[in-house]
Structures are given as structure tokens and as C-alpha cells.
Amino acid sequence: MSVSGFGVHTAMWAMEWNREAAEFAIPEAVKHKIDFLEITMLDPEGVDADHTRALLEKHEVECVCSLGLPLDKLPTNNPDGALEFLTMALDKSKAIGAKAMSGVIYGGIGQRTGVAPTEAEIDATARVVEKAAAYAASLGMDYGLEAVNRYENHILNTADQAVALCEKVGAKNVFVHLDTYHMNIEEKGLGNGILRAREFLKYIHLSASDRGTPGRDTIQWDEIFVALAAIGFKGGMAMESFITVPPQVASALSVWRPVAPSREEVLGEGLPFLRNKAKQYGLI
Numbered sequence: 001m002s003v004s005g006f007g008v009h010t011a012m013w014a015m016e017w018n019r020e021a022a023e024f025a026i027p028e029a030v031k032h033k034i035d036f037l038e039i040t041m042l043d044p045e046g047v048d049a050d051h052t053r054a055l056l057e058k059h060e061v062e063c064v065c066s067l068g069l070p071l072d073k074l075p076t077n078n079p080d081g082a083l084e085f086l087t088m089a090l091d092k093s094k095a096i097g098a099k100a101m102s103g104v105i106y107g108g109i110g111q112r113t114g115v116a117p118t119e120a121e122i123d124a125t126a127r128v129v130e131k132a133a134a135y136a137a138s139l140g141m142d143y144g145l146e147a148v149n150r151y152e153n154h155i156l157n158t159a160d161q162a163v164a165l166c167e168k169v170g171a172k173n174v175f176v177h178l179d180t181y182h183m184n185i186e187e188k189g190l191g192n193g194i195l196r197a198r199e200f201l202k203y204i205h206l207s208a209s210d211r212g213t214p215g216r217d218t219i220q221w222d223e224i225f226v227a228l229a230a231i232g233f234k235g236g237m238a239m240e241s242f243i244t245v246p247p248q249v250a251s252a253l254s255v256w257r258p259v260a261p262s263r264e265e266v267l268g269e270g271l272p273f274l275r276n277k278a279k280q281y282g283l284i
Contacts, residue, residue, distance in 0.1 A: 216260075
């Protein structure tokens with residue numbers, strides 16, 4: 001994936017990506033010397049792509065896009081609807097100028113059946129991912145699979161599961177997207193997850209253990225960065241902290257209280273903390 005360096009998830013400024021959010025967040029990225037933005041699209045169809053792209057080009061900021069599928073348009077319950085939604089979202093991401101689309105784009109946040117995923121569910125998921133990834137490749141884009149915790153999705157929770165789906169799909173533009181918040185719950189060692197995904201890992205969310213300010217949490221950050229250095233990681237590192245969370249997102253993510261006192265603390269303390277760690281281990 002061509003995006004690299006340090007980015008920030010746009011939840012730092014707004015969860016609803018509209019013209020106002022773009023006009024706020026993109027200059028903020030320049031102010032904080034951020035290499036790229038991860039633009040989360042709760043409603044991809046409603047995003048003004050031309051407006052966002054013009055601002056990104058004006059300020060020379062790169063981007064990736066992220067989202068999760070609607071729960072009524074999953075590969076496991078509505079494969080045609082899922083593929084139609086993903087195709088639309090990929091078109092919108094391409095129009096914005098994104099290098100990749102990533103996230104829970106193999107399923108949905110809140111997708112749980114109460115039991116382990118069945119072989120039929122994995123097969124159905126792989127079929128839709130394969131078709132969506134092929135369409136992404138036709139647009140010159142990469143397609144990322146984010147492993148998330150057991151409370152948010154039951155299909156992909158670990159690096160090992162994400163790698164297995166990448167291997168099953170077999171597309172060169174499909175990659176693993178890890179997240180330290182989710183890894184802290186699911187992996188038997190944060191570094192082990194990174195090492196397991198090394199062949200496919202191109203993107204990582206650097207998220208605090210409570211999704212607040214990195215460095216004011218319990219994540220073993222040295223373990224994360226030494227593992228990234230060990231695999232020669234060259235992809236994107238995006239700080240993700242949920243400062244602005246609308247009710248529908250708060251419910252899906254189970255965020256019931258402020259995770260940090262302000263975005264100023266996260267950007268003023270968390271971002272420099274992560275950058276210094278990356279410099280310490282020779283990643284930037």
C-alpha cells in the first residue's frame with residue numbers, strides 16, 4: 001500500500017464525514033504535520049467526494065477510507081447487497097483520492113451470531129471479499145481486512161484469522177489491518193500478532209487500551225514498535241481515538257463515557273508519544 005508514515009483517524013474531529021468535517025479536519029492534519037488521514041465513512045453515498053478531494057489536494061494530504069458494512073448487507077445474509085454497497089463505497093473512496101479502503105469491509109460492526117463463525121460463513125465472506133477486492137484492484141486500490149474484538153464482530157478477531165482470510169481470497173491487493181486496541185483483547189502477545197501478520201500487514205491503528213490517549217494507557221508500546229521494526233514495517237500507522245462519537249457509533253463500539261478529556265490532549269500528548277516511539281525504533 002502506498003500510504004505510509006503517521007496518520008490520524010478522522011474520529012478525532014468528526015464521525016460524520018461532511019463538508020464541515022472536511023474543512024475542519026484537513027487543515028488540522030497539516031497543522032499537526034500528519035502524513036495522511038483515515039476518513040471514516042458512516043454514509044459513503046452521502047460524502048461529497050469532489051469537495052473532499054479538492055481540499056486534500058490543496059493541502060497535499062493523502063488519505064485512506066474506512067467503514068463497516070450495514071448489518072442488513074453482510075456477505076453472510078445478503079451477499080448481493082454487500083457487494084453492491086462495497087462497490088459504491090469503493091467508487092466513493094476512489095473519487096476522494098484514497099489509496100485504499102479498509103476496516104470491517106468483510107462484515108459489520110455488531111455482526112455476531114452467538115457462536116463461532118461457521119465454514120459456510122467464512123466461505124460466503126471470502127466470496128464477497130474476493131469480488132470486492134477485484135473491483136478495488138481495477139480502481140488501483142488496496143483492500144484491507146481489520147481484525148476487531150469479539151464484542152464487535154465474530155468473523156475476524158485475530159491476526160491469524162485475518163491472515164487466513166487473505167490466503168483464502170488470494171488477491172495481491174488484500175492486506176491485514178491490525179489495531180492495538182483490539183489486539184490487546186484478542187492476541188496472545190501484541191508482538192505475536194504483528195509477527196503472525198508480517199506477510200500481509202500494511203496498516204495498523206495505534207489505539208490506546210481505552211481508545212483514549214496513547215501513552216496514558218496500558219498498551220505495551222515498546223512491544224508493538226519493536227515487532228513492527230522486526231518485520232521492516234513500511235505501511236501506514238494511524239492514531240485512532242474516539243473523541244467525537246454519535247449515539248449510533250457509541251452503541252456499536254460500546255463507548256459510554258469520554259475516553260480523553262479533549263482532542264488537544266490526544267493530539268498534544270498522544271501523537272508526539274507515538275511519533276517518538278516510531279523514531280526510537282527507526283520506523284520514521
